[in-house]
Amino acid sequence: MKENPEARATAFHPASAPDYIPAPLLRGLQLKRLQAIVRRAYERVDLFRERLKERGLVPDDIQSLGDIARLPFTVKNDLRDTYPFGLFASPLEEIVRLHASSGTTGKPIVVAYTKEDVEVWTSVMVRTLASFGLGHGDVIQNSYGYGLFTGGLGAHYGAEDLGATVIPISGGNTDRQIMVMRDFRVTAICSTPSYFLHLTERAAELGIDMRELPVRVGVFGAEPWTDSMRRHLEACSGIKAYDLYGLSEIVGPGVACECYLQDGLHFFEDHFYPEIIDPQTGDTLPDGAEGELVLTTLSKQAMPMIRYRTRDITAFITAPCACGRTHRRMRRISRRSDDMFIIRGVNVFPSQVETALLQVEGTLPHYQIILTRQKGLDEMEVQVEVTPEIFSDKIGALEQFEARLMDSLECVLGIRVAVRLVEPHSIQRSEGKAKRIVDKRNS
Amino acid sequence: MKIHQLSLFLENRPGHLIEPMRVLAREGVDVRTLSVADTAQFGILRMIVSDWPKASQALQNAGYVVKVTEVLAVEVPDRPGGLAEVLALFQAGSINVEYLYAFPFGRAGKAVIIFRFDKPDEAIERLRTAGINVVDSVEVYNSGMTA
Numbered sequence: 001m002k003e004n005p006e007a008r009a010t011a012f013h014p015a016s017a018p019d020y021i022p023a024p025l026l027r028g029l030q031l032k033r034l035q036a037i038v039r040r041a042y043e044r045v046d047l048f049r050e051r052l053k054e055r056g057l058v059p060d061d062i063q064s065l066g067d068i069a070r071l072p073f074t075v076k077n078d079l080r081d082t083y084p085f086g087l088f089a090s091p092l093e094e095i096v097r098l099h100a101s102s103g104t105t106g107k108p109i110v111v112a113y114t115k116e117d118v119e120v121w122t123s124v125m126v127r128t129l130a131s132f133g134l135g136h137g138d139v140i141q142n143s144y145g146y147g148l149f150t151g152g153l154g155a156h157y158g159a160e161d162l163g164a165t166v167i168p169i170s171g172g173n174t175d176r177q178i179m180v181m182r183d184f185r186v187t188a189i190c191s192t193p194s195y196f197l198h199l200t201e202r203a204a205e206l207g208i209d210m211r212e213l214p215v216r217v218g219v220f221g222a223e224p225w226t227d228s229m230r231r232h233l234e235a236c237s238g239i240k241a242y243d244l245y246g247l248s249e250i251v252g253p254g255v256a257c258e259c260y261l262q263d264g265l266h267f268f269e270d271h272f273y274p275e276i277i278d279p280q281t282g283d284t285l286p287d288g289a290e291g292e293l294v295l296t297t298l299s300k301q302a303m304p305m306i307r308y309r310t311r312d313i314t315a316f317i318t319a320p321c322a323c324g325r326t327h328r329r330m331r332r333i334s335r336r337s338d339d340m341f342i343i344r345g346v347n348v349f350p351s352q353v354e355t356a357l358l359q360v361e362g363t364l365p366h367y368q369i370i371l372t373r374q375k376g377l378d379e380m381e382v383q384v385e386v387t388p389e390i391f392s393d394k395i396g397a398l399e400q401f402e403a404r405l406m407d408s409l410e411c412v413l414g415i416r417v418a419v420r421l422v423e424p425h426s427i428q429r430s431e432g433k434a435k436r437i438v439d440k441r442n443s
Numbered sequence: 444m445k446i447h448q449l450s451l452f453l454e455n456r457p458g459h460l461i462e463p464m465r466v467l468a469r470e471g472v473d474v475r476t477l478s479v480a481d482t483a484q485f486g487i488l489r490m491i492v493s494d495w496p497k498a499s500q501a502l503q504n505a506g507y508v509v510k511v512t513e514v515l516a517v518e519v520p521d522r523p524g525g526l527a528e529v530l531a532l533f534q535a536g537s538i539n540v541e542y543l544y545a546f547p548f549g550r551a552g553k554a555v556i557i558f559r560f561d562k563p564d565e566a567i568e569r570l571r572t573a574g575i576n577v578v579d580s581v582e583v584y585n586s587g588m589t590a
Binding site for chain 1: 453507542
């Protein structure tokens with residue numbers, strides 16, 4: 001049986017103390033940390049120093065938090081261009097952890113942590129889980145993938161430091177996940193929301209009603225999800241489904257999270273400074289206006305990110321939150337300003353698909369990405385038009401070709417996706433340009 | 444000796460076979476024989492037609508991917524064991540039959556079968572040595588009238 005999920009979420013957890021720093025003190029702390037991180041990046045990261053010099057700026061020019069707008073942006077391509085270690089501000093021997101995420105060229109983006117960075121990351125994940133009402137005595141099933149992806153280890157360290165019992169089950173093997181959830185009396189699960197929906201549906205097929213299990217909290221992230229999805233998840237499983245936000249370039253999970261009111265995500269502003277900008281002009285937007293989220297790491301030693309453009313579209317919620325936290329909130333991420341999409345928690349760019357197809361064919365075929373949701377799981381199919389170069393009168397040759405495409409896509413994307421060969425000219429072109437993505441997941 | 448076969452890529456969906464047939468009908472090209480190799484998702488239509496250059500051009504103009512392959516039309520004795528005897532010629536020398544399909548007519552107690560070999564020249568040599576007739580291309584293309 002479940003206990004009321006809200007009873008604990010409204011209780012104060014000691015780890016959450018920094019969430020309530022009075023705003024003037026928080027601003028003072030942010031300025032001090034911003035000045036220090038700008039100086040560190042200026043002294044240790046060539047790219048950042050050159051960009052400041054181009055603008056005639058020195059670290060001492062940062063005299064107020066508003067001065068941050070004078071600093072140059074950092075974009076994802078900067079991480080690719082400096083692959084693998086070019087943006088590090090610490091020597092490799094001080095770095096205790098490397099993670100990587102996929103990039104559009106097939107090369108991953110590398111992120112680094114010193115020992116202190118891991119401690120900060122752990123602390124923001126502790127605060128995230130505490131704000132969801134979790135603590136000592138909880139049994140947390142961590143179904144985020146372990147490995148180069150930051151989700152698994154990020155949630156793991158936080159949950160363990162919180163004093164909870166952690167089950168590092170990672171992703172996959174749905175029936176075993178359900179068995180563990182029931183038999184180990186799991187009270188909280190970390191996963192993508194779509195995977196939890198899949199678990200709930202599969203459990204029902206096995207005759208297990210999620211509402212009858214002890215699980216009471218869902219720690220959901222790594223993909224955008226809607227409020228209607230949340231209501232559906234909560235109704236069919238009896239849990240409280242919480243949203244958390246993060247990205248590897250900044251730290252991983254733990255950049256922002258909801259409180260028990262589930263009305264926007266509070267940033268952990270003592271470590272991450274958020275801005276909302278106009279994605280076209282780069283100008284800072286007034287509070288409450290919708291724009292692109294830009295984040296600056298205030299304490300990250302190994303790899304400071306100054307004004308990193310997340311491409312996520314959101315807005316600040318200007319009213320103070322009734323939970324009493326002083327850290328600003330953003331609306332849940334509704335969309336992105338580029339063409340990236342997320343499938344099974346993995347970032348995918350159409351250009352990555354192109355890279356994979358090019359590697360096999362030598363020339364770019366007409367292709368289309370079809371996204372669907374089957375039994376709550378996101379599925380991706382790449383349709384490829386048959387060209388004279390690849391066509392054969394032998395079935396075996398075409399099947400081999402399909403397999404090679406699948407292997408190449410898996411190599412670049414890190415996930416296995418379906419490939420379907422289609423007739424020439426069967427993919428619709430609009431104004432001479434093919435529509436690359438057909439998203440049927442919410443239809 | 445060798446004859447020209449056209450292959451087309453088709454998706455395995457209702458209605459996808461009819462269009463190329465209509466293209467050939469408009470061009471007045473006759474289909475002598477055909478076969479469809481299928482998987483769950485797609486199929487390959489292979490055919491021998493009365494005028495392959497014209498058919499190939501028309502189908503490509505209609506947007507199809509067309510492949511021209513050289514195959515052999517072999518006369519096989521139309522009696523029990525007839526095909527086994529012919530196939531035995533290729534067994535020893537590791538010549539592989541990629542696929543085969545038959546003409547809808549026979550000639551004087553012989554069936555005519557289209558063979559796609561991985562080593563067609565070696566196959567011709569063996570057939571000739573064994574006294575098996577490989578049908579001339581002109582005869583095949585005009586087969587509808589002579590049969």
